[in-house]
Amino acid sequence: MPQTTLGTPEDAAAVNTLRVGVMRLARRLRHQRADRSLSLAEMSALGTLYRCGPMTPGELARSEHVQPPSMTRIIALLHERGLVRLEPHPDDRRQKTVSTTDRTEEMLAASRSQGNAWLTELAGGLDEEEWALLRAAAPVLHKLAHQ
Amino acid sequence: MPQTTLGTPEDAAAVNTLRVGVMRLARRLRHQRADRSLSLAEMSALGTLYRCGPMTPGELARSEHVQPPSMTRIIALLHERGLVRLEPHPDDRRQKTVSTTDRTEEMLAASRSQGNAWLTELAGGLDEEEWALLRAAAPVLHKLAHQ
DNA sequence: TATTGTTATACTCTATAACTATA
DNA sequence: TATAGTTATAGAGTATAACAATA
Secondary structure (H helix, E strand, C coil): CCCCCCCCHHHHHHHHHHHHHHHHHHHHHHCCCCCEEEEEHHHHHHHHHHHHCEEEEHHHHHHCCCHHHHHHHHHHHHHHHCCEEEEEEECCCCCEEEECCHHHHHHHHHHHHHHHHHHHHCCCCHHHHHHHHHHHHHHHHHHHHHH | CCCCCCHHHHHHHHHHHHHHHHHHHHHHHHCCCCCCCCHHHHHHHHHHHHHHHCCCHHHHHCCCCCCCCHHHHHHHHHHCCEEEEEEEECCCCEEEEHHHHHHHHHHHHHHHHHHHHHHHCCCHHCCHHHHHHHHHHHHHHHHHHCC
């Protein structure tokens, strides 16, 4: 089991630097988002649905840490825009299955590429050595965020 | 002038990995915040005031990308809690000077240490080599976020 | 009787418009 | 007449409570 101790003052300083950098960069990235016609919560739900596959409204609400009535609203708007498909649940007639559509993928791809373009330009201000360090650490940051 | 090109497919993949990791980690960190009695906007304004020093309500509104009436509300609440001091502006009687108090620093320190503790525990799940990579990249990420 | 999802309603946060005081 | 800040009011977005349908 990979477990690190992180006891030194250098470790503590790095954790703090990492936290501040992540929060600020995320805030700036959020301001960059492409399609202003969808709220953050709507975009996020759509992304989860795309990553994790079809699920019921209740499951999606739990995934997004949102209450069921809020998810009802979000799904209604996404459905209206043709960004999700709703189908009856195979086993339980109370539930539904929410899934993505072709337009979802286009939409998310556009959003991703806009964020990446902005970040690429920002990273262009680093020198070669700095970028090499950050590039090497990117997969670790991703793993950290998802564990 | 340090400028990198970032043209390779590996660069593009790293940018995307970085973006996803940063966004997700920031979202999880936000859920971790200590004092739930202050909103995100209130915490952020307080942090800016602490980092940048005393300023007028208008300056603070511009810094936070918020409209003046919203800042009026935020400042009123912070003042009520003893987290900011309000003083007449030396030159212009229309303006005020907003500054931090002793309680501000305590408050921000508590918030920082809670975030760091959570992140330290999470980073404990990495192995030594991964943590070494991330620790080395932390100052670069910070620089990127602030440039 | 418990669970899934929806409707009704209230609260929080933010914005725009109108106003007051000062420059 | 222009500017700094406030008050009044409206619009998102989310939550809790009450309800309908199904298990």
